[in-house]
Amino acid sequence: MQKKVTKAVFPVAGLGSRFLPATKAVPKEMLPIVDKPLMQYAVEEAVAAGIDTMIFITGRSKNSIMEHYDKAYELEKELEAKNKTEILNLLHSVIPPNIKCIFIRQPEPLGLGHAVSCAEPVVGDEPFAVILPDDMIYDGTRGCTKQMVDLYEKTGSSVLAVERVDPKETDKYGIVRTGESKGNYAAIEHIVEKPKPDVAPSNLAVVGRYILTPAIFEKIKNTGRGAGGEIQLTDAIADLMKDEQVLAYEFEGIRYDSGAKLGFLIAQVEYGLRHPELKDDFKTYLKEFAKTL
Numbered sequence: 001m002q003k004k005v006t007k008a009v010f011p012v013a014g015l016g017s018r019f020l021p022a023t024k025a026v027p028k029e030m031l032p033i034v035d036k037p038l039m040q041y042a043v044e045e046a047v048a049a050g051i052d053t054m055i056f057i058t059g060r061s062k063n064s065i066m067e068h069y070d071k072a073y074e075l076e077k078e079l080e081a082k083n084k085t086e087i088l089n090l091l092h093s094v095i096p097p098n099i100k101c102i103f104i105r106q107p108e109p110l111g112l113g114h115a116v117s118c119a120e121p122v123v124g125d126e127p128f129a130v131i132l133p134d135d136m137i138y139d140g141t142r143g144c145t146k147q148m149v150d151l152y153e154k155t156g157s158s159v160l161a162v163e164r165v166d167p168k169e170t171d172k173y174g175i176v177r178t179g180e181s182k183g184n185y186a187a188i189e190h191i192v193e194k195p196k197p198d199v200a201p202s203n204l205a206v207v208g209r210y211i212l213t214p215a216i217f218e219k220i221k222n223t224g225r226g227a228g229g230e231i232q233l234t235d236a237i238a239d240l241m242k243d244e245q246v247l248a249y250e251f252e253g254i255r256y257d258s259g260a261k262l263g264f265l266i267a268q269v270e271y272g273l274r275h276p277e278l279k280d281d282f283k284t285y286l287k288e289f290a291k292t293l
């Protein structure tokens with residue numbers, strides 16, 4: 001019987017240099033979008049997909065991520081004493097009781113493929129999700145990861161979330177060429193990491209969501225350094241495709257590239273406009289402000 005996807009890997013060891021000096025002491029994954037750290041949106045998406053084990057691949061100066069997912073005992077006692085039930089519930093909602101969090105240190109920043117391979121001792125012989133918190137995806141319903149888990153359950157194949165990007169920007173992404181479309185998914189025929197626009201096989205880009213079969217771990221072990229001198233997940237996936245079908249899935253929803261300053265600002269505005277407490281006042285403000293531009 002096909003195993004269920006119960007584990008998600010969050011590679012969060014990156015230096016966040018694009019957001020310096022904000023990220024000198026604070027991990028970029030802890031920067032807030034409205035009132036929640038980036039990281040929390042990614043974990044909530046995993047929870048919505050039925051995943052119960054969160055595996056964080058961390059590095060130096062990322063301890064606050066661990067703090068965020070730990071019980072804040074003193075804070076809870078104080079809120080209890082002051083009868084601040086609403087805030088207390090908010091705090092409890094950060095990590096529902098059935099969810100396990102596991103932290104693994106990536107000893108050296110050797111690339112996304114290497115980061116994912118650090119999770120092997122915990123993932124073992126099961127399919128798993130990889131979620132890059134920088135890529136926020138809003139679909140207003142079940143979440144992108146759940147969409148992908150559903151496709152995995154239907155096909156038993158690894159699934160990569162993809163979307164069309166500006167052809168001038170192919171060198172920021174893993175790029176795929178696919179075979180015959182089956183509606184919103186298709187088998188990948190070719191995948192390459194960050195090709196220059198003139199050699200890119202298409203403008204269909206991999207965004208930060210993957211469901212992978214455990215066979216990927218053996219492939220990563222045999223993957224040498226690729227684009228940028230790093231051990232690339234994309235190269236290991238290309239190798240996996242020799243043995244197994246890998247699907248590209250055009251997800252439903254809007255992606256925000258919160259790893260870039262403009263994408264981060266756009267996410268602030270759009271999540272602000274959806275926030276139940278803020279949306280009306282914020283919209284009024286934006287409308288007035290737009291008149292001054």
Ligand code: G1P
Nearest residue numbers: 112135172173174206207208234
């Ligand atoms: C990583 C992957 C790349 C993918 C991208 C999505 O690149 O290596 O294939 O398209 O995430 O965000 P990074 O953005 O970490 O350089």
